[in-house]
Amino acid sequence: MEIIRSKEFKASRAWGAKDIANMNGITTRLHWTDQPYKWHINDGEEVFVVLDGVVEMQYRIDGKEETTILQTGDIFYASVGTEHVAHPQGEARILVVETAGSV
Template structure:
């Protein structure tokens, strides 16, 4: 049993993470960041939940780039092959659920 207070979590570097759980090869990690990640495609599905702050999520579908501002409580689902990049507006804390070892 473990309780994590996400609003108190910080990391030494952008996208630093605290492992919450690993269930049958699926990881749940709490990330802190104040910098954009990088454009990438996961090798599996990904669920991205904003717990604190705001995050601009940019993604490409069929070669067309889209952008959506995610607020606290918003959930972004990236299906296999979805190219995307997360850019926080200031500091943000996000919960990421994905296949173990995914980028």
């Protein structure tokens, strides 16, 4: 049993994470960042939940780049093969649920 105060979490580096759970190969991690990630495609599906802050999410569909702004409480679901990159606008805390070992 653990209670996690996500707004108090801060990693020592961008995209640093606190591992919360690994359930049958699916991980749940709390990330802190103030820097963009990198363009990537996950090994499986990904659920990306903005817990604190604002994140510009860029993604590609059929080679065309799209952008959306995710506010606190918004959820981005990346299906298998969705190429995407997250650009926080200042500090952000993000809950990510994905296959263990995924990029």
